Amino acid sequence: MNQHNICLNQESRFTSIPKHIHSVIELNYVYRGKMTQLINGKEITLHQGDVCILDLNTAHEILPLSENDIVITIDMRKKYFTASFLSRLSTQGLVSRFLINALLESQNKQQHMIFYSHPDINIHFIVQQLLCEYYDSRICSDEVMDAYMIILFSQLLRMYQKQPVSTSSEDSDNEILLLILRYMESNYQTVTLHSVAELFGFHPNYLSAYIKKHTGVTFKELIITHRMLQAGFFLKNTNLSVAEIARKVGYENQGFFYKKFQNYYHMSPIDYRNSRKY
8 A cells, every 4th residue: 555545456467366365455346358256265257347345354366367357456444444434425225324334344254245237337437537546646636536436335336236136145145135125225105014024925023033133223213214314315405395205205194204303313304404504
């Protein structure tokens, strides 16, 4: 790592990179072609546009790249990849919050995350801009790079939310949970524990315990959280009345909505809206 907060490199071609462990968080982006690596002994092949994030202390080995393969790595110190950085990402949904929490989990889990390319999400341009700022450092380059990193991770969250779920991998628990959270996020106004359990083939008691185990909060708390996030978004970004917002987020009883909002934000909807005005 040099004077920058992050370090960008192009991986060498034609030779393998032996098994090693990083003391930094590493992001691999397949700029062109493909790459195959062994992560904790498991072979994973990524293609152009795919991204892999490796947590600290994750053992991996990169197999030889061909003449047509270009892989860019971005190394980040743990202190750079902090809650302060991630708090600037979108938290307007259950999936985004889950992913952010997953990225912040203990380094002892030796985890990795794969983000598969999606045609309407342009990671390529962002990486190009990061490379330009990194190798042609000018005034405010660190600040510009930080801004691009926020955009990069925001786009990665979008990629992860869009990608299909596979139940055949070792990460099936997280993948099934993400599928459930996506459904809850899309149907938060009317969804119930029993309706989700029936859809996914679980007993309601099992689903309740499953969600609590993997997210740390209950099904009901997740739904309330998402409704409050959406209500806050509408208050900040629209001129809808409080009554209209209450109905949009699933509350027919406006008094009940006020109570839940006050408990979540520790202020009334009107005070929240006024506090966000400039």
